[in-house]
Amino acid sequence: MEDHPSYPKLSELISKYPRTAGSLFQTYNDLALAQQWEDLEVLDLPSCSRGSFRGRRPKTNDLLYVVPCSLSESLSISWFHQAFEDLGKPPHVYLAINSDDSNIVYYKLSPGIVKPPI
Structure with a gap:
């Protein structure tokens, strides 16, 4: 991972949060x-x-937010609320769920109950 060209952009957070380094690295790339x-x-x-x-x-001009996580992590509603708070309360956030086989699934999360478009 350290030899990859994207590593310098991520190195501070990889060393700060080693438990989530894989999903951070995979999502960034x-x-x-x-x-x-x-x-x-x-x-x-x-x-x-x-x-x-x-x-x-x-x-596009829309500014989007992505929070990476691993498929094996347990996340809570309070965790999601805190993520929205830390990001400045955007209208929605994409949760990038990373699996062990390098697949990523993106889920669009909105605060509260949101009626889906028809």
């Missing part, structure tokens, strides 16, 4: 290299003990 997000920033979520990301999909 998916967003930056595969999906080619623009203006991708690495953020610290100290109350959730992990890093997260803010950026834009290609050719």
